[in-house]
Every structure is written in C-alpha cells, then in structure tokens.
Amino acid sequence: MKKLTLLAIIIFFIGLNSSFAQTPVVNPIPSFNFPMNEPLAVFHEGKIKSANREKREMDVMVTTRSTNMGSIYATVYVFKIKPNKILGPFIVFSGDELEVPIDNSKWGVTVECTDPIDVSVWTD
Secondary structure, eight states: OHHHHHHHHHHHHHHHHHHHOOOOOEEEESEEEEEEOSSEEEEEEOSOSOTTOSOEEEEEEEEEOOOOOSOOEEEEEEEETTTTEEEEEEEEETTOEEEEEEOSSOEEEEEEOSSOEEEEEEEO
16 A cells, blocks of 8 residues: 555656646747747747858847836857757847857757746847
8 A cells, every 4th residue: 555655646746747847849040029928938940041151140139028127138048959069158138139150050049037028039
C-alpha cells in the first residue's frame, strides 16, 4: 500500500512538472508589434532574403503597453541556430532599438520581460 501511494505521488508530480515546462511558441522574423503576454518570446528566421550579403543587422525594438512610470526594459539574446552562438544579454529599454551585427547564417532572438510590452524583430 505504501508503494502504491508513493507511486501515485511521483506520477502526480511528474504530470504537474510537465504542465509547467511547456516550450514557448516560435514566432517568425520579421515580426512587428508582437504583444508579449508571457515573460518569454522566441523568434526565428525562416528563409534568408539576401544570401549574397556577408553582414546584416538584427534589429529589436521594445515598446511598452504599461502605465508603470518606472523604467521598463527587456533582456534580449541574439543567437545563431547552426552552429550555436549566443550574443547577449542585451538590455533594451522601452522605445529603444537594439542593432546587432550578424552574418549570413540563420539567427533567432529571445526576449524576456515581466511587463506587458510589444516587440518588433527584423533584419536589415
């Protein structure tokens, strides 16, 4: 009986843990005025438009939807998909634009913020 109770408790906690550990939805690049309703947003490039350019820029702009009078900012990571390379963390305040030089590989962006913000991500 004790083993059955212990097994039931373990199964309950495994199910509870898996319900909280959901992978975030991946959004396309470019995305404009994406409303962040969760504390984490992930963006990935699909096809790269200009494969002949060696250098490009990943641009990230954060705007707030909050009435909070304090400084609202997001933590941004820019990452290369293959081979793995992470740039950041970068702190981007509301109304500011982050420009990160990148190469011609596929890249992604992770944005973390606990306040309600809108995020725009694009490449130049």
